[in-house]
Amino acid sequence: MKFIRNALVGTTALCAATAVSAADLEVTHWWTSGGEAAAVAEFAAALEGNTDHKWVDGAIAGSGGTARPIIISRIIGGDPMHATQLNHGRQAEELIEAGLMLDLSDVAAAEGWADIVNPTSLLDSCTVDGKIFCAPVNIHSWQWIWLSHKAFADAGTDVPSNWDEFVAAAPALEAAGKIPLAMGQQAWQSNGAFGVMAIAIAGLDAWSQVTIEKNAETAAGPEYAKVFEAAANARAFAANSNVQDWNQATNLVITGQAGAQIMGDWAQGEFQVANQVAGEDYTCLPGLGVNEIISTGGDAFYFPKQDDPEIEAAQKELAALLLSPEVQVNFNLKKGSLPVRGDVNLEAANDCMQKGLEILATGAILPDGNQTLSPDTQGQIEDLMVEFWNDPSYSAADAQERYAAIIAEAD
Amino acid sequence: MAVTDSGGRESLRTAPKKPNRLFKNMSAKIASLPMIFTALVVFIGCTVWTIYHSFTKSKLLPAPDKWVGLDQYERLWSTRRWLVSIENLAIYGICSLILSLVIGFTLAALLDRKIRGEGVFRTIFLYPFALSFIVTGLVWQWILNPQFGIQKVVQNWGWESFTFDPLNNADIVIYGILIAGIWQGSGFIMVIMLAGLRGIDEDIWKATRVDGIPTWKTYIVVIIPMMRPVFVTALVLIASGIIKVYDLVVAQTSGGPGIASEVPAKYVIEKMFQSQNLGQGFAASTMMLVSVLVVLIPWAYLEFGGKRRD
Numbered sequence: 001m002k003f004i005r006n007a008l009v010g011t012t013a014l015c016a017a018t019a020v021s022a023a024d025l026e027v028t029h030w031w032t033s034g035g036e037a038a039a040v041a042e043f044a045a046a047l048e049g050n051t052d053h054k055w056v057d058g059a060i061a062g063s064g065g066t067a068r069p070i071i072i073s074r075i076i077g078g079d080p081m082h083a084t085q086l087n088h089g090r091q092a093e094e095l096i097e098a099g100l101m102l103d104l105s106d107v108a109a110a111e112g113w114a115d116i117v118n119p120t121s122l123l124d125s126c127t128v129d130g131k132i133f134c135a136p137v138n139i140h141s142w143q144w145i146w147l148s149h150k151a152f153a154d155a156g157t158d159v160p161s162n163w164d165e166f167v168a169a170a171p172a173l174e175a176a177g178k179i180p181l182a183m184g185q186q187a188w189q190s191n192g193a194f195g196v197m198a199i200a201i202a203g204l205d206a207w208s209q210v211t212i213e214k215n216a217e218t219a220a221g222p223e224y225a226k227v228f229e230a231a232a233n234a235r236a237f238a239a240n241s242n243v244q245d246w247n248q249a250t251n252l253v254i255t256g257q258a259g260a261q262i263m264g265d266w267a268q269g270e271f272q273v274a275n276q277v278a279g280e281d282y283t284c285l286p287g288l289g290v291n292e293i294i295s296t297g298g299d300a301f302y303f304p305k306q307d308d309p310e311i312e313a314a315q316k317e318l319a320a321l322l323l324s325p326e327v328q329v330n331f332n333l334k335k336g337s338l339p340v341r342g343d344v345n346l347e348a349a350n351d352c353m354q355k356g357l358e359i360l361a362t363g364a365i366l367p368d369g370n371q372t373l374s375p376d377t378q379g380q381i382e383d384l385m386v387e388f389w390n391d392p393s394y395s396a397a398d399a400q401e402r403y404a405a406i407i408a409e410a411d
Numbered sequence: 412m413a414v415t416d417s418g419g420r421e422s423l424r425t426a427p428k429k430p431n432r433l434f435k436n437m438s439a440k441i442a443s444l445p446m447i448f449t450a451l452v453v454f455i456g457c458t459v460w461t462i463y464h465s466f467t468k469s470k471l472l473p474a475p476d477k478w479v480g481l482d483q484y485e486r487l488w489s490t491r492r493w494l495v496s497i498e499n500l501a502i503y504g505i506c507s508l509i510l511s512l513v514i515g516f517t518l519a520a521l522l523d524r525k526i527r528g529e530g531v532f533r534t535i536f537l538y539p540f541a542l543s544f545i546v547t548g549l550v551w552q553w554i555l556n557p558q559f560g561i562q563k564v565v566q567n568w569g570w571e572s573f574t575f576d577p578l579n580n581a582d583i584v585i586y587g588i589l590i591a592g593i594w595q596g597s598g599f600i601m602v603i604m605l606a607g608l609r610g611i612d613e614d615i616w617k618a619t620r621v622d623g624i625p626t627w628k629t630y631i632v633v634i635i636p637m638m639r640p641v642f643v644t645a646l647v648l649i650a651s652g653i654i655k656v657y658d659l660v661v662a663q664t665s666g667g668p669g670i671a672s673e674v675p676a677k678y679v680i681e682k683m684f685q686s687q688n689l690g691q692g693f694a695a696s697t698m699m700l701v702s703v704l705v706v707l708i709p710w711a712y713l714e715f716g717g718k719r720r721d
Binding site for chain 2: 064069070072074076091093094095098120185186187242243281374376377378379380383386388389390391402
């Protein structure tokens with residue numbers, strides 16, 4: 001297998017040497033919904049427009065939860081792709097330590113990433129022992145609730161402006177035959193929605209004590225008890241939304257079958273593809289309208305090490321390109337995410353993105369759970385959350401007890 | 412392994428006095444060297460390696476020096492998701508074993524009654540086996556979907572209160588997966604059984620008819636005992652399918668609703684690569700191996716240990 005691959009790489013290298021040094025770059029990612037696919041096409045177009053290299057799309061359907069195991073097992077198994085999406089943070093920690101990732105420090109120095117990347121925490125997440133191993137491409141924040149104007153109009157209530165108003169309006173929605181809260185049944189969605197509610201309801205202090213300092217006492221305390229109560233409520237609101245994928249849940253909001261969805265700002269791209277206008281057809285509330293704060297997780301591209309210097313050069317060209325101003329604007333407009341550099345012009349951005357940019361500018365930002373908790377702890381919390389959200393007999397108190405136990409063992 | 416043992420004894424019996432048995436059939440032995448090597452290195456070597464690492468705190472990459480004893484196992488057995496997985500595997504396993512054998516044998520027996528159009532029926536019954544588990548899972552996900560599957564169709568016929576949504580009901584979701592598993596697998600078992608039935612000598616049938624034994628009784632008392640090797644083959648095939656059930660669940664429910672349809676194989680792969688906790692995944696896979704051995708060793712002892720006595 002390895003021999004064949006080397007032979008193939010060898011022939012590509014030969015071709016590359018004779019022609020202009022063009023390489024096929026296989027890029028894996030899990031951007032497959034309508035808005036996401038449109039965004040990733042911008043990368044491909046930029047690569048093929050600006051260089052001689054070819055973008056070989058390796059989209060993996062499912063979600064990050066499906067794609068990451070495939071990506072990681074390929075890298076560990078000795079069949080690395082040329083570039084791959086991952087969430088920056090601790091997902092690639094050990095791969096970097098094992099020396100499986102390409103050091104991008106020279107690209108970063110040449111392009112001046114240290115000066116342009118904002119917030120700097122994004123680049124810090126890519127840095128191990130002073131070397132930079134990934135190219136951050138966007139900022140995604142989880143802390144949004146998306147509200148369908150049509151659903152609330154049908155139910156005869158005003159569009160809520162915060163979580164409490166939404167809870168108050170939920171019975172009216174149900175009476176009008178709507179699903180109050182749309183929710184996909186995958187584990188990461190349950191976990192994400194809970195994280196959003198934790199920040200909004202338990203408050204920032206309690207949240208950072210639990211998620212950053214891993215304080216199990218706070219996790220078992222009264223602030224988090226309120227969060228679990230609220231989540232149990234939300235579970236009842238979402239009882240009838242029998243969909244799996246997040247974009248199916250977003251579609252329920254777009255078509256007015258559901259009142260709201262707690263989902264990250266990538267949902268923005270779906271509204272855009274459906275030609276919906278922010279403020280007219282739908283409303284987005286950062287921090288559930290309670291505290292306007294966003295986490296700055298996001299996507300980054302990692303470049304697994306290759307034996308061939310030609311490919312390595314092409315990988316570095318791609319890395320530089322991903323952060324170039326034009327590509328950043330085109331990509332993020334389609335994706336609905338915020339650009340990683342503060343110096344680009346996003347006039348074309350719509351209402352929701354502008355809100356996000358403003359919050360980013362005020363510095364009301366948090367690290368993302370991916371940056372503070374190990375994938376193992378995240379996985380345990382996801383298992384708990386997906387069970388809690390889907391099993392009405394699982395009481396809030398029991399779930400909280402289990403949650404505190406996981407936090408106590410977190411690494 | 413057990414099968415090769417009995418083969419070895421066979422040759423011992425036929426040629427007990429030949430001096431250098433080791434060099435007999437040299438070419439055949441050389442030809443089987445790669446397989447012996449694979450069995451030793453890949454199966455046994457990797458199993459030992461996995462078991463060893465299940466006692467370590469390996470994260471994304473194996474860390475043989477971080478020894479933690481039984482910690483991974485303690486965590487495993489206190490994890491609800493694992494307990495649910497084991498329970499699901501037990502339900503799925505027992506039901507699928509019994510139903511596959513019963514349905515497979517019944518279909519085979521019916522086809523064996525020299526009916527017209529046997530080829531057509533055989534093809535229809537075997538066809539699902541040609542589909543992968545992913546396709547099977549997706550198709551059944553659609554069929555069982557309450558919004559446009561069986562439930563919707565029956566409701567449209569006028570039975571408004573009809574509910575049949577196994578995949579969205581945590582209490583019965585494993586049976587929804589079982590339906591798809593049986594649909595996919597029983598045709599194959601049928602073909603194996605049919606081959607077994609065709610191997611039964613016609614004279615046996617004639618003899619039972621002369622003795623006036625009813626057909627159903629002939630099947631139970633005479634034919635099934637005669638088909639024992641066929642049943643063993645079918646059993647092994649079904650059992651290996653049960654232990655590794657993974658893709659069917661991923662395609663149909665991805666473990667949902669909640670964790671109600673999780674299975675051990677899914678736990679292993681997700682802990683290994685998604686949670687980046689190899690130690691935990693290895694501990695789970697070691698438990699799967701142990702559960703297989705718990706079933707296999709007493710059976711092998713009865714099957715092969717018994718013969719040694721006579």
